[in-house]
Amino acid sequence: MLNLRGIGKSFLGVRVLSGVDLDVTAGEVHAVVGENGAGKSTLMKIVCGVHPPDEGTIEIDGRPVSFGHPLQARRSGIAIIHQEFNLLPERTVAENVFLGREPVRRGLVDRAAMEEATARLLGELGEESLSPRTAVKRLPVARQQIVEIAKALSVNARLIVMDEPSAALAEHEVRLLHGLIGRLRDRGVAVLYISHRLREVFDLADRVTVLKDGSRVTTLPIGEVTPGELIRLMVGRDLGACFPPRSAGAGEVRLSLRAVGNHKLRDIDLDLRAGEIVGIAGLQGSGRSQLAKAIFGAVPFTTGEMTPSRPRSVREGVAMGIGLVTEDRKAEGLALRQSVRDNALLAARAAGARSRNGVRDLLERVRLSPARPEQEVRYLSGGNQQKVVLVKWLTMAPRVLLFDEPTRGVDVGAKAAIHDLMRELANDGVAIMMISSELPELIGMSDRVVVLRDGRVAGTLPAGASEEAVMRLAAGEAA
Incomplete structure (x- = not known):
């Protein structure tokens, strides 16, 4: 469905991406991993039209495309859930979900239809208790993330980019998200998934691409790599024990x-x-x-x-x-x-x-x-x-x-x-x-x-x- 070839990008003279290749097929969960600063978020923003690439090509269904704005990527069936929230805190949940796409009736925003559609989306996410009329600023971090997910689902995207979507979620909310991703995959929706939680990567992904210092290291089926090997590919070294030794005893x-x-x-x-x-x-x-x-x-x-x-x-x-x-x-x-x-x-x-x-x-x-x-x-x-x-x-x-x-x-x-x-x-x-x-x-x-x-x-x-x-x-x- 999606093919990236030779993608390069610089900011203020600093090289962020260099010659990156990536392909995603319909109905696939494709994880992208790497250390902070490896270029993951920048690559995803290029896919979604936030940044144009300095070099390289993008193809959807084999046809070259060029995005100058996120709306163009959205019209091509691509949606993104950003790592950092992209919400208007003073607006309601429904207003954020349908921002820029508000249903209109007789020349006015049809709030009833917008809130009803938002309630359906929240129901799919198991969040029936979250009112579409609630101001986003009143929501804790985890529920703001649910709003982001609902916003992405509302455009019926063929490819959803998820940049750390579970970072702010509790364990039961993570399970809900994973179930939703499984249903998306069954419907043929492609998911590009960025996560630092390696357990999630191995639970969800069909393939994994490793980025390091702005370049692609490798792409592998998830069954052909172990967590330890994946860490070594990401950081270039063994991290040893997962956690440092505990203290000998507490003081005053x-x-x-x-x-x-x-x-x-x-x-x-x-x-x-x-x-x-x-x-x-x-x-x-x-x-x-x-x-x-x-x-x-x-x-x-x-x-x-x-x-x-x-x-x-x-x-x-x-x-x-x-x-x-x-x-x-x-x-x-x-x-x-x-x-x-x-x-x-x-x-x-x-x-x-x-x-x-x-x-x-x-x-x-x-x-x-x-x-x-x-x-x-x-x-x-x-x-x-x-x-x-x-x-x-x-x-x-x-x-x-x-x-x-x-x-x-x-x-x-x-x-x-x-x-x-x-x-x-x-x-x-x-x-x-x-x-x-x-x-x-x-x-x-x-x-x-x-x-x-x-x-x-x-x-x-x-x-x-x-x-x-x-x-x-x-x-x-x-x-």
């Missing part, structure tokens, strides 16, 4: 919660100790992110006790030495049009303090590539943007560091670097709390796992607990 209590709560949380008891990584598990809506934001002072606790003190604002939380790596780095973690250096100094300046660590040294520590402090953050890949968020907190030498989905949308190489850094920080005496929807990551990194359900602590599990034990507590069954 850095932060203590006793019966704390607010409008989302109830009667939570929790201690965070120096040198320990505490994992926080739970289904979507269980209160995981709300707990992190309350500790940080963004949405303060209204009841209970927090020692050494309960921050009433973000400024107070930062002054106490608490850092928060937020779930949505672009909306909440970075100033995208400012430089890497300015972003790195945001936390220290907010605390009214001088940076305790050198920015350039920290950029090298997190392996930011390229480590140019003057570069605007918006031009970095997702993994490198996440590293800048980490540096922002490292400049103030935090005592407590809260990670909310620290490796969402990050490639396997950058993910391993972040895991290593988290363990190094713990070994240096930082108390770490980590929220992750990826249970293998949560279990592999945590010294213990605290499971939340409906805003309360459902139970605590030791290091190495099984995924089944975590899910039983999260779902309200006996562990």
Whole structure:
């Protein structure tokens, strides 16, 4: 159905893609993998008409095409779900799904028809409870992703490009997405699937193409490659053990919660100790992110006790030495049009303090590539943007560091670097709390796992607990 030959692309004199070939057949799920910065998202945007290629050709059904605008690609039956959301927050779900294609009746937008069609699409996704009239800004990250998927489905595309579609989804939502992709494949729809979750790639894909440094390394049937071999093709080296060794033992209590709560949380008891990584598990809506934001002072606790003190604002939380790596780095973690250096100094300046660590040294520590402090953050890949968020907190030498989905949308190489850094920080005496929807990551990194359900602590599990034990507590069954 789709043939790309010799695709090349540069931005501001920097070569991003070079001589890339790719073909996709109808009814195929074709995974595209590689480290952040390998060129995956740029290649997909060329397929979807966001960027024109500098070199090479694109053919659909054997006929050459040239897209100067995403609308032209859409008319050719191509839709894309971007890694970063492409939604208008002030508009409703239905208005976003049919943006630019609103049904009209007697010269006016037919809202009833638009909302009815959106409700049908949401029903296909198992999201009957999501109202088409809800403003997108009121939705959590996972449900905003559902809106993106519904928007792509609404154009009856023959080829759907999915760029990290499950990155923000909970486990049961991921299963729903996988079922939907299977139904699309059965109907002859082609899916180009980008994911850093290798388990997804092996569960879904028929073939996989590996990109590295803007070039195609190889394309293989998924049955002819192992996860270890795929990682080596992507990063050019073995990553060793999946997770760094756990700490020998925890130190003093850095932060203590006793019966704390607010409008989302109830009667939570929790201690965070120096040198320990505490994992926080739970289904979507269980209160995981709300707990992190309350500790940080963004949405303060209204009841209970927090020692050494309960921050009433973000400024107070930062002054106490608490850092928060937020779930949505672009909306909440970075100033995208400012430089890497300015972003790195945001936390220290907010605390009214001088940076305790050198920015350039920290950029090298997190392996930011390229480590140019003057570069605007918006031009970095997702993994490198996440590293800048980490540096922002490292400049103030935090005592407590809260990670909310620290490796969402990050490639396997950058993910391993972040895991290593988290363990190094713990070994240096930082108390770490980590929220992750990826249970293998949560279990592999945590010294213990605290499971939340409906805003309360459902139970605590030791290091190495099984995924089944975590899910039983999260779902309200006996562990």
